[in-house]
Each structure stands twice: as structure tokens, then as C-alpha cells.
Amino acid sequence: MPRVRNPILPGFNADPSILRVGKDYYIATSTFEWYPGVQIHHSTDLANWTLVSRPLNRAAQLDMRGNPDSCGVWAPCLTHDGSEFWLVYSDVKRKDGSFKDSLNYIVHAPTITGPWSDPVFANASGFDPSLFHDPDDGRKWFVNMLWDHRRRAGGPQNRTMFAGIILQEFDPKAGRLVGPRKNIYGGTALALTEGPHLYKRNGVFYLLTAEGGTGYDHAVTLARSTSGSVWGPYEDHPDKYILTSKDHPLTALQRAGHGDIVDVEQPDGSLKPHVVHLCSRPVTQKRRNVLGRETAIQPAHWGDDGWLYLDNGILPSLYVDLPGARDDDPATSAYWQPKTYTWKDADLAAVDYSAINGAVASKLHPDLQWLRLPDPSRLFSIAGGQLVLHGRESIGSWFEQALVARRQTHFSFDAEAVLDDYQPEDERQFAGLTVYYCRYNFFYLTVTAATPEDAGVFPKGDQKPGRELQLLTSEASFPNGTLETPLAPGVPLPATGKVRLAAQVRGGQKLQFLYATEADPELKPVGPVYDASIVSDECGGHPVHGSFTGAFVGMAASDLNGTALDARFDEFVYRPQHDPLDRWLKGAERGREVLTDQDGRAVGVVGAHRIQVGLGNVVGGRHKADTQRLAALAERLRLRLLALAQLVPQLRLDQAGHHGVDAHLLVRAARRALGQLDGQALGQVDDAGIERAAQHGAGARAQGRGAGRERQGAAGADDVVLDENLADDNAAPELDAEQVLGVVQVGVGQGAADDLVDGREDDVVHGRQGLQGGREGGLVADVGDDAGRGHGGRAADLNDRLAEPPDGVGDALLRRRHNGDVRADGNKRLGGAEADAVAKVVQVGQVVPVGAHGARNSPRRAANDDNLLADELVCVAHGETCGAGVW
Structure with a gap:
């Protein structure tokens, strides 16, 4: 099968829930405070994905006004019961402190594009809900993590608040949860157990969970009930985690966790399990994730012991074999092509994105989203061949801010927006281009009114001030939200005319703003070179990894006078770039x-x-x-x-020129090759050997055989035992x-x-x-x-x-x-x-x-x-x- 590089959904696409219906695959991901809620992508080959639906696109389903940053829609679960689609989701109203205020809902639809029903309230006991349809008796079971706000003695307080996974039956006719509620699983010692998904195979119930928090200790764990009852008891996987990168900071895909399982049809008609999961690709030595949490996929298999194992081991593989090929050639790949967003009537005549952005925003390109508000007409409209932003509250407001933006999906890119003859009355009205993460974390290049002292002119009577460029920045300013205005004075602009505003981001590390006018159309830098890694999960506010979205770039307009001054944009351009700072370059x-x-x-x-x-x-x-x-x-x-x-x-490279194996398989292959040189195989490293070494501790003896000699040495607590009795070389990869x-x-x-x-x-x-x-x-x-x-x-x-x-x-x-x-x-x-x-x-x-x-x-x-x-x-x-x- 073709080899594809992870992630399969780049940029902010977290908490994937995957579903197969016939030949079609669907992935639902979290959207948090961005509207409309939940992104659903479609594919027929797992390699190439298209956004087909954002189901929560009207006020009856989702209203996030007042929701703090990184609250809103958490961890949706998409399922199909044989007749219709079901979607469950959390609307989290608070995430700091001891309370979460998480409201869980259920909607359903006959097709993936809708119409999606009004929501049914399920519970508010925790977050990350999931719905399981028992294939044998048709009953539906609702699971979610249980949040306990109390500070109890014994153990770190943040861990005691993650109080396990609870189960209750859902009655679709009554439209509510019924019967007893039971805590069925407490998790492993890694704790912070969340993201539950239930499955049933050969009469055994399996419970997949996420643990360790969604930072660098994240992991996917698996438990099962062999009693024949969905109520358990549940025993842990023998390896504890089936997927994690928490102990391997050099692995390409970091923060791996929060997964879901899907059966993938093979060329021979058989079904092979795969695991989708979130991951991140950090930049800079500070390990910041500007693209947020992305979606990756790993092939798996069921072992003879009835447990699920990833084919390439516990570490997430960068390269995987999938049914379909993906064009990654920068010259032809859709991922690398520039995007120009315009709003001319002729271009939009045949466009209908209502299944994605709702009826009011049906002409807005699916790449673009706004924040929190179910009625986008208060924030923007499309008229006269332009996107018109209606200036509202300040950038970073949790209620109404006129901001339309797209995800950053590349480490390096250029973005440009053409603002048409914006005429602010004073410095409280401004509009422009923003690189945005949240209210505490953004860069904003604006056109605004020059203050008298900046312009050197003191207006008389009704004389209007001139215009100027001004930078507004909030760099990891939690909790105070301090604003900086580094241009003093601002850069003077012509009194009328269009202004082209641009941002160049390189390697997720450097950000330079530029501008041009109709009179001087060549782009010129303005302001300093900023640290682009600031717009990341790690700097979004609250503790490290307390923010869950990703960097956006787009257009914004603010009117602090409350008069809703319009800002008209002719076009918005997003142009991916290759740069030496990119993580994938030489x-x-x-x-x-x-x-x-x-x-x-x-x-x-x-x-x-x-x-x-x-x-x-x-x-x-x-x-x-x-x-x-x-x-x-x-x-x-x-x-x-x-x-x-x-x-x-003699180890050969495969046709694709890459191999995403983990350490165990690589060691096995390398040692087999060395054993051939020595005339005797050295054996295999496996988890049992590692476990024995850990048990023996510092006094363990590492034994191996090479060229007829035995080597010995002290092994540390996590050392690997080389045991000549473990000589199975199955699945050793072929590499050069x-x-x-x-x-x-x-x-x-x-x-x-x-x-x-x-x-x-x-x-x-x-x-x-x-x-x-x-x-x-x-x-x-x-x-x-x-x-x-x-x-x-x-x-x-x-x-x-x-x-x-x-x-x-x-x-x-x-x-x-x-x-x-x-x-x-x-x-x-x-x-x-x-x-x-x-x-x-x-x-x-x-x-x-x-x-x-x-x-x-x-x-x-x-x-x-x-x-x-x-x-x-x-x-x-x-x-x-x-x-x-x-x-």
C-alpha cells in the first residue's frame, strides 16, 4: 500500500473520532470556541480528506457567547447505528479552577451533511462523552469522564478531580439517559483519565481512554471486560499504554494520545484495525506547538491474546501504509497550493456551504471560521464583492468580536489581506490582519486613526485625523492581558485608499508584518521580527498545555465606540512557503x-x-x-x-524511501543484521525483556551473544535485556x-x-x-x-x-x-x-x-x-x- 506521512489532518484538528460507513470514512474533531462547532472530514482512502460538515451551526445547537478561550466544543464522538448518524459533544463553559461546567448533548442526522437535529441534553457530570451502539442487542450506552470538583486528601488535587469513566444507558425514544449510573473504570497510575470510547469484539467489551493530560505525558490506554457485561470489571492492557510518545522527546509526533479505533477494509476484503489519535509537532527548543494538536493514524492488529497492538509499536509512526496515496509534491499537492479568498458575486453564485457554515454564512469559504457567536450576521456579511466586517468589541472579547480567520496549517506561510479605504474616526476604531491564538496571545496589524500628537496635526472642528498603521500585540500575557503598541508613533498612511497588510511566518518561529499602499504597492516591513512560536498551546494562557486550539491568521475589525464601523476586505490570501527554518527541511x-x-x-x-x-x-x-x-x-x-x-x-530502503518504525523494530532489524555479520543472531528486544530489566533494577545483567562471546554489564532501571532466548525476528523492517x-x-x-x-x-x-x-x-x-x-x-x-x-x-x-x-x-x-x-x-x-x-x-x-x-x-x-x- 502507499506510504503516507502523518498527520493526515494538519493544523488544529484535535480529539479525532473516526467512523466507517461502507466505503466512506469520517473524522470528527474538536473546535472549542470557534464557530460553527465540530469539523467532520470525509475520505475514501484515509489519506485524502475533505471537510464536509460542521453540524453545530445554529443557536439551538450551540451558543458560546461568554465561553473562555479553549472552552466550547470538546471531544465530539461520531457514530452510526445502522440507520442514522449520531454526534455527542461537550459545551464547556469553564475550564480553570475546580469547576468545569460541562454540558453534554446528543444530536443525530440521516446523512453526514444533515439536517442535524436540535440537541438532547444528556448530563453535565464531566466531559468527553461518547455513544456506543451495541451491535448485538441495539442498546445505546453513554460514557464520559467524571469530574469531581472536591479537593480531597490523598494525591495531587488535579488528579483526584478526574474521577473515572461513568456509564449509563441512553434511551433514544425517551431522549434521555435512563437506569443506573456506574463508574466502570478508574484509569492507570498515569491518571487524568478521559476521552472514553466503547467497542465490542467477540463478546468482549473494550474501553479506550486517554490519560496523562493533553501535553507531553499524553497516552492512549485500553481496558477490557471479558465478563460479557458492559459494566465490567475492566482489566488494563498488559502494556498499559498502546500508544504514547511521553518517554521519547525525539519522536516526530509528540503529545500522542486521545484515540479512536476503526476497521479499515483491505484489498482482499478483510478488515484491519487502525487507531487515529491527536499529536503535535513542536518547534524551537521550548517545544511549542503553533499548529496545535493534529490528527494522525496508525495501523494496528489484534493479538492472539485478544488485545489490540499497534503494528509499529507504542510510538506513533511518522509514515504509515494506507489504502490511498497522497500527493505531497509541493508543485502539485493541494496542501501546498496558495489559497485566495474573494467574495465577488460571480465567484459565489454557485457556492453553497450551508452544510458547513450554516445558512447565514453559506457563502463563506469552509476554511474560514469565526468565534463563539451563533448569529454571524452581527459580525460580518458579504456584499459588493467584499467581506464586510462589522466592528464590534475588542479583539479577544469572549462575546462579540468581528474576526474571520483560517487555521495555520504550515510552519511557514505568507498571509495578505487587502483593506478597502477604511476610515476610522479615532484610535478606538481599527481593523486589519491578525495572527491569533486567544485573547492573551495575538499579533494585530491595524489601520487606525492617527492621534494628534502622532500626526503632528491638531484637527479643527470636524476635521478628521489622518490614518496610520499601528501594531497591537499581546504576547503570552495571561492573566493580565496586557497590550503593547510597539510603533510609536504609528506609520503614516494616505488619507484614503486601499492598504495591503501582510504577515510572513517562517518555521513557526519568526513573524514579520509588512504593508503596502496603492501609491506605493511594494510590500515593506513594519515593526520588529516577532517570536511566532508565541501563538501556541504552551503560551495561550493558564498552565502549560492549558490551552487546546492552534494558531489562526485572518481579518479583524474592532469598534470600541460601539458604532459598528464597517471594514471592507477585497481579498485574503494564504500562501504556504518552504523555508530553512521548517522542521522538514535540510x-x-x-x-x-x-x-x-x-x-x-x-x-x-x-x-x-x-x-x-x-x-x-x-x-x-x-x-x-x-x-x-x-x-x-x-x-x-x-x-x-x-x-x-x-x-x-544490506538493510534495504523501501520504495517510498522512508520507514516509520519504532525503536523496538529498528533495534530488531539492526541487531539481526549485526548478528549476520557475527555469524550468529543476537536475538530480539521485546517488552518482556524490558520489564525484566526494570524488575532487576540497577543490578540487572544485560546478556547478549555475538561471535560466540557473552557480554555483561550493569543495567539501569529501564535498561533493555538482550536475551539470546528471544530470537524471533518476525516483522523486522528492511531499511538501508x-x-x-x-x-x-x-x-x-x-x-x-x-x-x-x-x-x-x-x-x-x-x-x-x-x-x-x-x-x-x-x-x-x-x-x-x-x-x-x-x-x-x-x-x-x-x-x-x-x-x-x-x-x-x-x-x-x-x-x-x-x-x-x-x-x-x-x-x-x-x-x-x-x-x-x-x-x-x-x-x-x-x-x-x-x-x-x-x-x-x-x-x-x-x-x-x-x-x-x-x-x-x-x-x-x-x-x-x-x-x-x-x-
Whole structure:
């Protein structure tokens, strides 16, 4: 089947609920405060999706006036009972503090495009509701998480508020929940259990949930009831989580969680389960997610034990095989084509988007949305070939603000809006172009009236002031919502005429505004270069990951005088761009060191700003000694990975040129190849081995067999046991050396890097004794204390046990590479083939410096660059980074 890169729904498309009806697939996602509510996309091949419906598009179904940012529609569930579609959803009125005020409703429709019924109120006991139709007896069951507002003793208070998953029967004839209500599942120790979905297979009930919160600890868990009763009891999956990236900060798809299961029809007519889930792709070393939470998909299978497993392991795969192909060519792909939105009568004559935007906004393009208000006529209209915004309350108002915008779906793009002869009376009227996340977090380039002191003119009588450009910014200003006006004075504009306003965003990191006038049509920069990563979930207000949407760009108009002054827009343009700051472009263009082969092709990248103890503790030199030690260790890792890559040339790349395997499968493939070189298979790494190692703790013995010799060494709490009795090589992927390097770096290498990136400050303090750089057989062993505290205890001692070439090739390479000697004699003479491999590695491993890595971050970081822990390990395969994001 064709290979497709995740996410399948890029940009803000969170909490996916998937459904198959015949040959058609539908995904419903959350919209929060954006109107209309719930997005439903359609596909026949899982690769190419089209927005076909926003069901909640009238006041009877949804009125969000007054809803705070990131409240509104949470986690819809879309199902079909054999005769009609059902949609359940939460309208959350409050999310901070101890209360949630979550109202849960049910609507239904004969077709996916409607008409959708008025809602039936279900309950208000929690959020993330779901409706399950029992295929055997036809009964309908309503599940949701239970929110307990009380602060009870015992455990962190925020976790006690997530009080489990409750179940109650729904009677469609009575239009209400009936019968007893029972708490059927309390979740795992990860807690924050939410997002429930029920399924039934072979008489067994399965309960899929999300846990860990929707940040970097997110996960998908699975439980089942084998009693034959939907009431349980429910037992946990043997692996606890079936999907998570919480322990692997180098994985491309972060924050993976909140999933749903669908059976996908195969070419032979059989059905194969797949899991859709939300994920994020962070930018900058601050791990900010400007595109919000996106939708990805993973193939799965039912094991002989009756449990569901992802085909590629617990980590979300960047590349998956799907029934359909997707055109990702920038020259032809719909995703990469520019969009120009106009409102000329001739263009709109045959347009009817009422199934998406409702009757009043039936001419508004589906890409565009507004905020909270069920009656869009108070905010905008289409007249005279223009989009007319009726100036309302201030940008960020939770009631009425005239803002029409689209999702940012690319890390780099240009946006432009042409504002036609806007004539403000004073500085309280302004309109323009905004890059927007929420009331605490936006950038707004406006046309407004020049104040007398700015214009240098004091109007007399009814004389109007001139016009000027002014920037209004609110940069992560929670809780005060402080506004900044950096242009002092504003930029003078002609008294009349059109103004073209533009924004250039690059890599989700840099934002530059520009403008042009009819008299001077060339775009010119205005204002400073802003940090575009500010418009992200992490900076939207409240604690980290307390905001749930994504960045938008669009048009806005404000009239603080209350007179609803119109702002007329001729057009709005969104133009995707490729830029060196993009996470998927060549590392050479991003100020890093690039590893090249003999032909100059990039095979890997080494940066110097990823691995940081305690998320920044090293800045300022607080851990300078450890910094230097770990920098040396990173160099050892880089050379060993090169050696591994070149020693497995027989591993072949698949036709698509990519392979989205997880660490387990990669290790299995690499070790099988190394075993062939040694003349004996080394065996398989599996979860049982990992579990045994964890049980044995620091005293565990890591055993493996290679070339007839047994290697031993101390293993940390999360180390992997190499057991020669686990020799099953089934499903080992076929990769070439280049890809092995990349996935080892992004997969196996994660074990050593996890805690250096994700480590908590106290864990680093407790774990300093674990940073034993010179220890034979250890990469970065036992980061964290001996008991493996929290994140600080998760570091696999993988250097010699997984990633070392056989017969001392790695050590010989290290010694000779540092001495500038390409001979490979080391402690022992290597065979001819091994010596050739070492020489090849030395030749291939030449490092090409392409720029100072620290200077581009900030003056402070540049000044303390020697205190940064090296190295970021990212593979560049076919000109793209293979899995890790730009931090």
C-alpha cells in the first residue's frame, strides 16, 4: 500500500473520532470556541480528506457567547447505528479552577451533511462523552469522564478531580439517559483519565481512554471486560499504554494520545484495525506547538491474546501504509497550493456551504471560521464583492468580536489581506490582519486613526485625523492581558485608499508584518521580527498545555465606540512557503553540522542545542562539568551510530524511501543484521525483556551473544535485556544504512537522550552520579537516581548493548578516529571486512560545519553556548529530517 506521512489532518484538528460507513470514512474533531462547532472530514482512502460538515451551526445547537478561550466544543464522538448518524459533544463553559461546567448533548442526522437535529441534553457530570451502539442487542450506552470538583486528601488535587469513566444507558425514544449510573473504570497510575470510547469484539467489551493530560505525558490506554457485561470489571492492557510518545522527546509526533479505533477494509476484503489519535509537532527548543494538536493514524492488529497492538509499536509512526496515496509534491499537492479568498458575486453564485457554515454564512469559504457567536450576521456579511466586517468589541472579547480567520496549517506561510479605504474616526476604531491564538496571545496589524500628537496635526472642528498603521500585540500575557503598541508613533498612511497588510511566518518561529499602499504597492516591513512560536498551546494562557486550539491568521475589525464601523476586505490570501527554518527541511540550512557521504549527500545531522539538563539548567554554567562530559558522550554516540549505519548496508530502503518504525523494530532489524555479520543472531528486544530489566533494577545483567562471546554489564532501571532466548525476528523492517542511522538516532538514541531533554531539575540533581561518561558499556547510564525517579530514571544503557558494532569495531573506530588514523586495529586486529567498514565510516563521517548553532537563539544563549549539552541527533534522509522536530 502507499506510504503516507502523518498527520493526515494538519493544523488544529484535535480529539479525532473516526467512523466507517461502507466505503466512506469520517473524522470528527474538536473546535472549542470557534464557530460553527465540530469539523467532520470525509475520505475514501484515509489519506485524502475533505471537510464536509460542521453540524453545530445554529443557536439551538450551540451558543458560546461568554465561553473562555479553549472552552466550547470538546471531544465530539461520531457514530452510526445502522440507520442514522449520531454526534455527542461537550459545551464547556469553564475550564480553570475546580469547576468545569460541562454540558453534554446528543444530536443525530440521516446523512453526514444533515439536517442535524436540535440537541438532547444528556448530563453535565464531566466531559468527553461518547455513544456506543451495541451491535448485538441495539442498546445505546453513554460514557464520559467524571469530574469531581472536591479537593480531597490523598494525591495531587488535579488528579483526584478526574474521577473515572461513568456509564449509563441512553434511551433514544425517551431522549434521555435512563437506569443506573456506574463508574466502570478508574484509569492507570498515569491518571487524568478521559476521552472514553466503547467497542465490542467477540463478546468482549473494550474501553479506550486517554490519560496523562493533553501535553507531553499524553497516552492512549485500553481496558477490557471479558465478563460479557458492559459494566465490567475492566482489566488494563498488559502494556498499559498502546500508544504514547511521553518517554521519547525525539519522536516526530509528540503529545500522542486521545484515540479512536476503526476497521479499515483491505484489498482482499478483510478488515484491519487502525487507531487515529491527536499529536503535535513542536518547534524551537521550548517545544511549542503553533499548529496545535493534529490528527494522525496508525495501523494496528489484534493479538492472539485478544488485545489490540499497534503494528509499529507504542510510538506513533511518522509514515504509515494506507489504502490511498497522497500527493505531497509541493508543485502539485493541494496542501501546498496558495489559497485566495474573494467574495465577488460571480465567484459565489454557485457556492453553497450551508452544510458547513450554516445558512447565514453559506457563502463563506469552509476554511474560514469565526468565534463563539451563533448569529454571524452581527459580525460580518458579504456584499459588493467584499467581506464586510462589522466592528464590534475588542479583539479577544469572549462575546462579540468581528474576526474571520483560517487555521495555520504550515510552519511557514505568507498571509495578505487587502483593506478597502477604511476610515476610522479615532484610535478606538481599527481593523486589519491578525495572527491569533486567544485573547492573551495575538499579533494585530491595524489601520487606525492617527492621534494628534502622532500626526503632528491638531484637527479643527470636524476635521478628521489622518490614518496610520499601528501594531497591537499581546504576547503570552495571561492573566493580565496586557497590550503593547510597539510603533510609536504609528506609520503614516494616505488619507484614503486601499492598504495591503501582510504577515510572513517562517518555521513557526519568526513573524514579520509588512504593508503596502496603492501609491506605493511594494510590500515593506513594519515593526520588529516577532517570536511566532508565541501563538501556541504552551503560551495561550493558564498552565502549560492549558490551552487546546492552534494558531489562526485572518481579518479583524474592532469598534470600541460601539458604532459598528464597517471594514471592507477585497481579498485574503494564504500562501504556504518552504523555508530553512521548517522542521522538514535540510539540517544544513538550519545552522547545524551535517554528516555527508562520499557523494556529498546528507546522511545525518548533529546540532548542539537539544540535550539540556533540567530544561535549561546548563545555561549559566550551573552544570558545566556535566555539560562537558555529556558533550564528549554525544560525540561517542554520533560515531557509534555512523559505525552501525555503515555495518548494515544490506538493510534495504523501501520504495517510498522512508520507514516509520519504532525503536523496538529498528533495534530488531539492526541487531539481526549485526548478528549476520557475527555469524550468529543476537536475538530480539521485546517488552518482556524490558520489564525484566526494570524488575532487576540497577543490578540487572544485560546478556547478549555475538561471535560466540557473552557480554555483561550493569543495567539501569529501564535498561533493555538482550536475551539470546528471544530470537524471533518476525516483522523486522528492511531499511538501508542511511535510514538505520536516522531511526537509531530518533528511536534507540531516545533512550539515552530522554532525560537530558525531559529531565526534571530535581531528578538531574539526584542523578548526577549516573552521568558516568567514561564507564565502559555505558552511554548515559542511569540518568536519575538509582531507583529511577520519574523522568530522570529513564535512560537506556544502549551504547554497547544495542548500537555497538561487533568485535570492538566501535571502540576501534573511536580510538582511531580521534587520532586521525583510519586504520582499525584497536585492541585486536579486525577482519578485512570489518577494517574496510571502519575505514568507510571514517571517510563517511566527515563533519561539515555550516554555522554557529547558538547565535541564532538569543544573545544569552549565544554567550553561554559552551554550556549547552550536545548533541541533537536528527537524520536527514532525502533532504528531510527523519523524525525529530526543531526545538
